[in-house]
Amino acid sequence: MNYPILEKINNSDDVTKLPKESLELLCDEVRRFLIEKVSKTGGHLSANLGTVEIITAMHYCFSTPVDQFVFDVGHQCYTHKLYTGRREMFDGLRKLDGLSGFPSPAESDSDAFISGHGSTSISLAVGLAQAKKIKREPGYVIAVIGDGAFTGGMAYEGLNNIDVSLDNLIIILNDNKMSISKNVGSVPGYLSNLRTNASYLNVKENVANTLDKIPFIGKVLRYALVASKTFIRRTVYHSGTFFEELGLTYHQIADGNNIDSVCSALEAAKRVNGPVFIHAITTKGKGFAPAEENPGEYHGVSAFDLNNVPDPDAAPKDSYSTIFGKNLSEMANKNTSLCAVTAAMKYGTGLQFFYRDHKSRFFDVGMAEEHAVTFSGALAKSGLQPVVCLYSTFMQRAMDQYIHDVMLLNLNVMFGIDRAGLVPGDGETHQGIHDVGIFANYENTVIVSPSNYEELIYWQKYLINNVNGPKVLRYARGGQDENTKDYRCTGRDYDIIGNAAEKENLIICYGRHFTQCLKAVEELEKQGIIANILKLNKINPVPEMAVKAAMEYRNVHFYEEHVKNGGVAGRFGLKLLEKGFDGIYRCHCVPNYTIKQATVEQLWKLCGLDCESIVNDVKGDK
Numbered sequence: 001m002n003y004p005i006l007e008k009i010n011n012s013d014d015v016t017k018l019p020k021e022s023l024e025l026l027c028d029e030v031r032r033f034l035i036e037k038v039s040k041t042g043g044h045l046s047a048n049l050g051t052v053e054i055i056t057a058m059h060y061c062f063s064t065p066v067d068q069f070v071f072d073v074g075h076q077c078y079t080h081k082l083y084t085g086r087r088e089m090f091d092g093l094r095k096l097d098g099l100s101g102f103p104s105p106a107e108s109d110s111d112a113f114i115s116g117h118g119s120t121s122i123s124l125a126v127g128l129a130q131a132k133k134i135k136r137e138p139g140y141v142i143a144v145i146g147d148g149a150f151t152g153g154m155a156y157e158g159l160n161n162i163d164v165s166l167d168n169l170i171i172i173l174n175d176n177k178m179s180i181s182k183n184v185g186s187v188p189g190y191l192s193n194l195r196t197n198a199s200y201l202n203v204k205e206n207v208a209n210t211l212d213k214i215p216f217i218g219k220v221l222r223y224a225l226v227a228s229k230t231f232i233r234r235t236v237y238h239s240g241t242f243f244e245e246l247g248l249t250y251h252q253i254a255d256g257n258n259i260d261s262v263c264s265a266l267e268a269a270k271r272v273n274g275p276v277f278i279h280a281i282t283t284k285g286k287g288f289a290p291a292e293e294n295p296g297e298y299h300g301v302s303a304f305d306l307n308n309v310p311d312p313d314a315a316p317k318d319s320y321s322t323i324f325g326k327n328l329s330e331m332a333n334k335n336t337s338l339c340a341v342t343a344a345m346k347y348g349t350g351l352q353f354f355y356r357d358h359k360s361r362f363f364d365v366g367m368a369e370e371h372a373v374t375f376s377g378a379l380a381k382s383g384l385q386p387v388v389c390l391y392s393t394f395m396q397r398a399m400d401q402y403i404h405d406v407m408l409l410n411l412n413v414m415f416g417i418d419r420a421g422l423v424p425g426d427g428e429t430h431q432g433i434h435d436v437g438i439f440a441n442y443e444n445t446v447i448v449s450p451s452n453y454e455e456l457i458y459w460q461k462y463l464i465n466n467v468n469g470p471k472v473l474r475y476a477r478g479g480q481d482e483n484t485k486d487y488r489c490t491g492r493d494y495d496i497i498g499n500a501a502e503k504e505n506l507i508i509c510y511g512r513h514f515t516q517c518l519k520a521v522e523e524l525e526k527q528g529i530i531a532n533i534l535k536l537n538k539i540n541p542v543p544e545m546a547v548k549a550a551m552e553y554r555n556v557h558f559y560e561e562h563v564k565n566g567g568v569a570g571r572f573g574l575k576l577l578e579k580g581f582d583g584i585y586r587c588h589c590v591p592n593y594t595i596k597q598a599t600v601e602q603l604w605k606l607c608g609l610d611c612e613s614i615v616n617d618v619k620g621d622k
Helices: 012-016 020-041 046-050 052-061 078-082 087-092 121-135 154-160 186-195 198-212 218-227 230-237 259-269 289-293 320-334 352-357 369-381 392-407 435-439 453-466 511-526 544-550 568-578 600-606 611-619
Strands: 068-072 141-146 169-175 249-253 276-281 338-342 362-364 385-391 414-418 446-448 471-474 494-497 505-510 532-536 538-540 555-563 584-590
Touching (some): 012 052, 020 052, 046 289, 052 259, 121 141, 249 259, 320 338, 320 352, 320 385, 338 369, 435 555, 494 544, 538 568, 584 611
Parallel strands (some): 385 414, 446 471
Antiparallel strands (some): 494 532
16 A cells, blocks of 8 residues: 555654645555554554544644653554654564554653553653653653543542643543443543533534634634633533643543644643643544444454454354353352452453343443452452452552452452463563462462363352352463363362373473473473473462472473462472472573563563473473
8 A cells, every 4th residue: 555645754753844734644544554554463453543633633743752742551552653763663563573562662762651551641741741840851741541541540640640830741631432341430421521511512613613714813812712711611511620620721622533623722732831631532443434333342453354354243252251251140140149340341351241141240440450359349348259350461450459458358359360371462561470479479369270161160160159268260361272172170279190100300380381381291202201290270379289299200390471479380399498399490480571572472482481492491301
């Protein structure tokens, strides 16, 4: 495809130099480019299509890195990357050694922060704006935050600390009525009232249109109106907006996908003597009909054929998430105390089935993991059985709430930790390699990690029916591996696979990584080397009998998709040492540094957890 305007843009200043009348054509090119590239690589599509005009206007009216942009959540930054010298890298989007799907200061000094988790941009922007003031540096700080991120409490902590004298701070609310799933709760309702107040919008548009028709001074007066229109809103609403009460100048853009409207609002914001809040109403998935119709389904997509666009209404492919969700809904048919709680991830965690069958016991709390955990503690305290379903990376945000509001009271809350272990595509902010270190610090928290669907279903039922207290079922993204799908669930705390008479080499593992260990044992056997596997099913507390079984071996290798510090391998090794183990023990874990975007197989290899690395490790003991 040809992109005659886009191909001439290599930095932010190139956008600023464009004739204003060419910006709409540029936005069209950007949309075509993003649809073409993301269909080949996968990525976050609908969120980026909805913010093309906002980000184009930002680069037209400002210049990075003197002006600093902060994105929340950062996956809506693709257009920004196109305008900051990374167009040629898009064929490697979310691939090993390629382009990150999130802002990355390592890629460009136009990226202020990584921004992989939500609700952080206002706090970051306030800090950056204050720093500019203290250091007397030029430039503005512009935060782009989605309305989904406004359901997270940290956004309000940031708002509460805005100094009304910060005339270099602009916050843009990208209001598309969605987070990943449809937004829920009172905050989206408030934003809906703002965006649909016909009286205010009619007054504003009528006055603006009238001013535009006045020769010479009409547009000047319109800018002045934008900068000082509080009296109109107070007349219509009989009060100020929440944002105005905090000292921000509030401006609404009824069509945030109109480039002229967004540019006008940003130019007017420069004339305001204080922080500005711009409420831009956009269409998620704009310009790609399937994404506009089903924005949640096209939020994050795998590669697809543009000539055969996938049907979002087709039955979802089986995965650990969908199996977990279906089984939980079936259990709730008989167990009326079961509740399901998630944080804006109904489809991602497979809870759409529970929502369909048990709406009164389903709670989507928005992008508020801390609230999800404390809220669930209260449900459990009242005799219900909440099941909290979160991605591993997002559970990190609720560690304090888990300790104080669940663990210390030994409350009966179950955590379904999705995307546990190494995760492809999304890079360092989304790896599920820290959750064990959160939960396993506490002996009263039972953690189980299944290796296939059969084990997932068994342990899900076991934990809900037999364990009264905090418990965790952690499982990987995607589906079970062909190599392990027929492995029978024993229901034991651990299994030993191999020749019981051989006590030379032992490989310890758990969860999805069992598949790599099985392949390695098969390869070692071909080379005349015998190794057994100790597969942990229950990983916390560490089963004492499993430690006793490992004591009998000369060489023990523990492989784990988790950082070494705080993981199971270190805890297991300590127990061996306490019992006087005199053999060789080695931990093979995720190195304690950030993990970039790549496929799971590539990540295993980079971390020394792939089949070939396991074979070489065991052979090295000879």
